[in-house]
Every structure is written in C-alpha cells, then in structure tokens.
Amino acid sequence: MKKIFGPGLLFLCLFLNACLAGQSNLELGQDASARGDYETALQAFRAAAEEGSAKAMYRLGISYYYGQGAEVDQEKGTYWLEKALQAFKAEAEEGNMEAMYYLGRIYYYGQGIEIDRERGSYWLEKALQAFKAKAEEGNVEAMYHLGLTYYYGQGLEEEDWEKSLYWLEKAAKAGNLEAMYALGLVYIKSDLFGQHQALYWWEKAAEAGNAQAMNSLGIAYYKGEGAEFDREKAVYWWTRAALAGNVAAMHNLGMAYHKGEGAKPDQEKAFYWFEKAALSGHPDGMYKLGLAYRDGLGTARDRDQARQWLQKAASRGHEGAKEALDEMP
Template sequence: MLHWDGWGVAQNRERALHLLQMAAEAGHRTAQHNLGVAYDNGYELVKSHNQAFRYFSLAARQGCRDSMYCLGSFYYLGEGVAQDYAKARYWYRKGAQLGQVESMADLGRCYQRGVGGRRNQRHALFWFTKAVEAGSVRATTWLGLEYTLKPTEDWAKARYWLEQAAEHQQSHAMYLLGIWAAEGWTGDEKIADALFWFEKAVQSGHNRAGLRLAELQGEQF
C-alpha cells in the first residue's frame, strides 16, 4: 500500500499490485479485499467482476466484513456471479452482524421489500435503526418509508425520518415527501408542499420527481 499511494517511496502501482497479489495468495484478507476493489473498479487492472468476486469471496470467508457487503451486492446485482437474492441476504446479514453499516442498510431493505425471503417489518425496522445509529444517511429514508407501511404504521415517525433524510440531501426522501403531499397520505392533498419537495428532489437529481413535478405543473397550467 505504500507503493500504491507513494508514501515514503516512489509511487509504483504495478509493484503495489504484484505485492498485493502475493499477499492475497498467501491468505492476507485485507490484500484480498483490496484486490477485489481494484478488479471491481478497474484500478490499474482490467476491470473484472469475476476476479473481484473471487477475491471478495476469499476475504469474506476469512471474516472481512467489507467483503461480505461486497459479496452481498454482487449476488444482489448478479455481477460476477448468478443473481441470487437469498445469498445476497445471507452475506448482508453476515456483514451486518459484524457492524458493517451498509450491510445493515441493505439487509433492512431486503426485509422491507421481501427480497431473498419473506418481508419482515420487525427485522426491517431493527436493521434500519441500527444502520441509522451507525451513521447511514441512506437508511434514514428507508426507515421513514417503513413507518408508512402496515402493520407498524406511525406517520409521525415516518415524517420525522423522511425530513431528517431530506435535510441530508437524500433525494428519494424528498420525492416520498412530495408523493405524501400530492396524494394526501394523512389527509388533504397539499399541492404547494408537493411542488416544493418535487423541485428539491429534481435539484438533487431524482428523475421520477421530475415527471411528477411536470404532471403537477401541467395540471396547474
């Protein structure tokens, strides 16, 4: 890694990769994870999801929680391996149990959507809450959304968490607040609020918010 970053030595990434390869083949889990990252992103190597999956697998089986998350994502997306939601959920759970924040968020999402198994609101709320407590802004949106769903419907908590996510520039939270206002989830429709949130979401790059904004502006016109 000194050669990779040029710390104390002349930067030489070819040499760095050679040493990482040696360390990885000798069983060093951090080297295996870093090689996985290099192959996944094409850092000084020909990009290869298959090779990335191989090295993430080696590191994950040695307890590397970040590699567990990467494996879960590979299985979820079907990159470097056949898509398998059950295995995605398995590896997200393994990472989450070791405190890997993004694993917590995506495991909660699996439970929320019933991906790789049954939908389970109790587990979704548990893992979203853990992820938020660990600093995941992304999970804040999904926690707010979960509180809009039955049987544990709690509109006050839903609004609190969605607004928290929106304050942290989470465009999907802005979009959901816009939908809430436009469709009157908890009462009358509030078109002015809907326009506000859809505009904020569009400014943050949310495409579907742009469509809803255009529809509302067309109706007003």
C-alpha cells in the same frame, strides 16, 4: 432554522465526535458516504481535501461532479478531480498502490477529464499487480481491492468472478467489513453461487455494526432475494440501519410506514423518516417529503415547504420532483 442549519450542525457534532474518536476528516467523510449521508460527507471531504488528502480531493470532485450532497456542479467537480489527478500521479509514481488505482479510474472513466482508456488500463493494471503482491503477503485492504477489481474487471481483459470471490472472502474472513458487504453483493447479484450466502455475510457485517449491510438485509427480505419474503424482518433491519444513520434505510422505512408494508401504516412515522432522509441529502427522501407536505401526509399541508423540498430534489436531478414541480399551480 433546523432545515438550514441541520447538516452543518450535524457535521459539527460528527466532527467533534470524530476528533474524540481519533477519526480523520477523510474517514469521517467515508463513513458518512457509506451511510448515504452525502451532505455530511461532502463537508468532511472538503475539510480533508483542503488539508491535502488526494483521496478526499477525489471524493469531493466526485460529489460535485455527480451531485452527491450538493447540486451538480461539474466545474467544481472538475477542479477537484484535476487536483486529485495531480496528487495521485505523484503518489503513484512513488509506488502507492491505491493512488495507482484511483489514477487509473480517473483516466479510464474520464472523471472530470477526457477518457483515456489506454492510460487508465495502464494504471489499473499496475494497481492490480500491486494489490496482488500485497494481498499475497496478507494485506487485507489489498485483498478487498483485488476482489473488487476482479469482479468489475477494471483494467482487465475480462472479469473473473471466481477470483473475486476468493479474495473478497479472504478479506471478509479477516474481518474486513467492506469486504463482507461486497461479498454479499457478489452473491446476491450473480445468482450463480447461491444468493442465500449474501445474507450470511451481510448478517455478519450487520452484527459488527455495518449499516449498509443492515439496509441491504432489509432489501433482501423485502424482495425475497436469498431469503423468504419477510416484510416485518425488512422493517426490523431498516429500523436498525436507520438508527445507525443509514440514509437509504430511512427512506425505505418511510416507505414501509407509508405503505403499511411490514408495519402498520403510519403517515406520521413515514413523514418522520422521509424528513430524516431528506435532511441528510437523500434526493428520493426530499421528493417524498415534498409530496408529503403537498398532500398533507403525516403533517399539515404546506405548499411552500413542498415546493422547497421538491426544488431541492429537482436540483439533484430527481425527475419525479421536476414533474411534480411542473404540475404544482
């Protein structure tokens, strides 16, 4: 029962919460997606898309197209991406800078349509100019977009990491949590500007409640990136992130308990977190839950449950799950 209605009930609860908090369906979906809870996100995006939100149509299309929160369904993905394209086109013509950006992405990467680099670059470049103008006026959201655009070089002749850092830092200093998180990523990935700075920004974001940053702090401590190896700290941050609803952290915590890394080995706790991750649509969580049922790790052996979860993971493209299914008698 729980497994069938889990995501639906969760969505309902989150929806009611969101209504009470004055959050829109789009925001609800974005929050869920940032936590890695793609199943909840998908339902919220669908609701918002049906209300006419172009951004939600885009997110819904991407969810189906890449199988996030649902099985891969390119037909449905294309349907929503085309709808988003039309909606963005109208908004972009009216000067909406975010619409220009998304329109550029759809063309440039051929999301649901044929790749059209020329048109993609045209809109991305227009968006960049618009972001720049707004960012210079002090618009924090534009600073964040501008920083990311420079970082990935989308629609540009070349990327510019220095400019990216400049704008992301400005947005981060203005309190934008997404910018703090992205800034941490730039630092940790580039290895040119000092990885330890990533931890500074992630800690700031984490203390402000950003669960993605909490999970990343766990990974950084686990891998010893930008910090000394510290598996116990990794478990600490993953626990905080998991309790804040970050699905990747639930999976990581499950593995930490399974392996006894940073915590005493505890297969029941590992099972608990794998199940939480799986119920939120995490394919690796589904896979590991399937294996736990198959091998009786932290739970009683249950071949039916094992097969069911492995099939779910496989339907989301998990190669390990496909192989495990093939090997099951």
